[in-house]
Amino acid sequence: MKYFVYSIKSLTKNYIYVGLTNNVKRRFSQHNNGQEKTTRFYASFRIRMLLVESFSTRIEARKREKYLKSGIGKEFLKSLV
16 A cells, blocks of 8 residues: 655645645545645635645655654645745
8 A cells, every 4th residue: 555645735724734644635635625634724715735745654654754844844745836
C-alpha cells in the first residue's frame, strides 16, 4: 500500500494544512466538503493542493508529514505558493 503526504492551501485565507493518507482524492474531497473538523472553517472556500508526495511505508510518510508541519517545513510550503 502507498501512503501520501499532502498539503492544501485555502485560496481565501492564509492557511496551509498538511496531512497523511492512503487515498488523496478521497481526503481532498473530504476537506472541500467540510467533513474534516480541522479544515471545516475553510470548507466554504475552494482549497487547492500545494504538494503530494508518495511513500512506500507509513513510517516514512509520517516523518515527512512531521517535517512539513515544522517551522522549516511550513516555510518550504510557503515558498511553493
